[in-house]
Amino acid sequence: MDILKKSLKEAFTLAELMKAAIFEDVGKITVKEIPKPVVKSDEVLVRLKTCAICTWEQRVYQGINKVAFPFIGGHEEAGVIVEIGNDIDRKLWSVGDRVVVGLLTSCGECTNCRIGEEGSCENFSYENFVGGLNISGMGGFSEYLSVPISKLFKIKGNLPYEIACLTEPLSCVVHSIERAQIRLGENVVVVGAGIMGMFHAVLARQQGARVIVIEPNENRITKLHELGFEEVIDPKSVNSVDVVKELTDGRGADVVLNTVGISSLAEESIAMAALYGRVILYSSYHPDEPITISPNTLHRRMTKLMGSANSNTRDFETALTLLNDGIIKPEPFIAGTVKLDDIEHGIKTAIDPNKYRIIVEL
Numbered sequence: 001m002d003i004l005k006k007s008l009k010e011a012f013t014l015a016e017l018m019k020a021a022i023f024e025d026v027g028k029i030t031v032k033e034i035p036k037p038v039v040k041s042d043e044v045l046v047r048l049k050t051c052a053i054c055t056w057e058q059r060v061y062q063g064i065n066k067v068a069f070p071f072i073g074g075h076e077e078a079g080v081i082v083e084i085g086n087d088i089d090r091k092l093w094s095v096g097d098r099v100v101v102g103l104l105t106s107c108g109e110c111t112n113c114r115i116g117e118e119g120s121c122e123n124f125s126y127e128n129f130v131g132g133l134n135i136s137g138m139g140g141f142s143e144y145l146s147v148p149i150s151k152l153f154k155i156k157g158n159l160p161y162e163i164a165c166l167t168e169p170l171s172c173v174v175h176s177i178e179r180a181q182i183r184l185g186e187n188v189v190v191v192g193a194g195i196m197g198m199f200h201a202v203l204a205r206q207q208g209a210r211v212i213v214i215e216p217n218e219n220r221i222t223k224l225h226e227l228g229f230e231e232v233i234d235p236k237s238v239n240s241v242d243v244v245k246e247l248t249d250g251r252g253a254d255v256v257l258n259t260v261g262i263s264s265l266a267e268e269s270i271a272m273a274a275l276y277g278r279v280i281l282y283s284s285y286h287p288d289e290p291i292t293i294s295p296n297t298l299h300r301r302m303t304k305l306m307g308s309a310n311s312n313t314r315d316f317e318t319a320l321t322l323l324n325d326g327i328i329k330p331e332p333f334i335a336g337t338v339k340l341d342d343i344e345h346g347i348k349t350a351i352d353p354n355k356y357r358i359i360v361e362l
């Protein structure tokens with residue numbers, strides 16, 4: 001009888017299922033049961049606890065970002081190790097370790113990965129199968145992932161999973177802010193106060209800059225004031241470039257951090273930069289409309305025009321340190337949590353520009 005029970009249990013283990021949210025088509029997401037990953041010898045099994053809904057997934061849902069369906073999204077996740085592969089050093093990793101999961105879509109072998117720029121992996125594809133799932137995508141909207149330890153970052157103390165899962169978006173802003181090389185007392189303009197703009201504003205202020213934010217949305221303006229950002233320009237009623245010039249005695253901004261993917265704002269960002277100004281185009285552009293740049297203006301004003309996209313392992317380490325040590329407190333930017341079964345409602349809520357991050361509890 002015991003033997004029968006044991007073999008039944010084994011058979012059950014092999015076919016063990018878990019819940020996952022699958023994007024089936026544009027505007028269609030279904031929560032269903034799929035096989036739970038079986039941990040490989042050089043990986044650990046992570047029981048995911050939270051995954052934030054990024055703008056990227058919102059765009060997949062809306063059909064703006066194209067993927068091949070069926071597809072599993074979610075790339076801002078945190079969880080706990082529940083099983084350890086045989087080859088993993090048990091002195092370094094234990095069952096019960098709370099972790100943030102990094103970029104599972106980077107190959108680790110191409111030149112960009114080798115130079116530490118995993119966010120720009122040459123073999124990057126959303127259609128990769130990751131985390132031991134037999135469905136393409138990043139896998140964060142599932143209950144379990146099998147993950148190599150090189151992609152894990154340890155959560156310290158009792159930092160809540162709802163905060164820890166914001167490591168990925170914060171890491172992208174760390175990447176951008178470090179490119180800007182802000183100096184004490186500089187005039188920094190942040191264009192847009194969505195969560196990414198807010199993170200830029202908070203980090204720029206932490207670096208000793210005077211921060212001016214351009215934002216038309218009333219709710220976001222209120223939030224900015226609550227957080228102590230007094231200098232907010234509402235572009236609905238004034239010309240942002242003129243006001244930035246006025247506020248800086250005609251000099252313009254030493255650094256412009258543009259977090260809004262509208263091409264005309266990229267032009268404005270360049271126009272408001274001071275002599276030796278650094279302009280960072282952070283957001284992606286949909287549609288990607290070309291802009292007009294005067295080469296002579298860049299030449300004369302010695303403007304440094306830069307892009308910033310994604311993040312690397314080092315940025316993840318920095319971002320999680322900022323959260324672990326309470327240097328950055330992202331609570332004001334969490335709009336709420338939803339259960340996995342209600343993820344579609346969560347995505348629809350997240351699309352509302354009045355809402356900051358919605359987090360899925362897994």
Ligand SMILES: [Zn+2]
Nearest residue numbers: 054076168169
């Ligand atoms: Zn993201």
Ligand SMILES: [Zn+2]
Nearest residue numbers: 107110113121
């Ligand atoms: Zn790579």
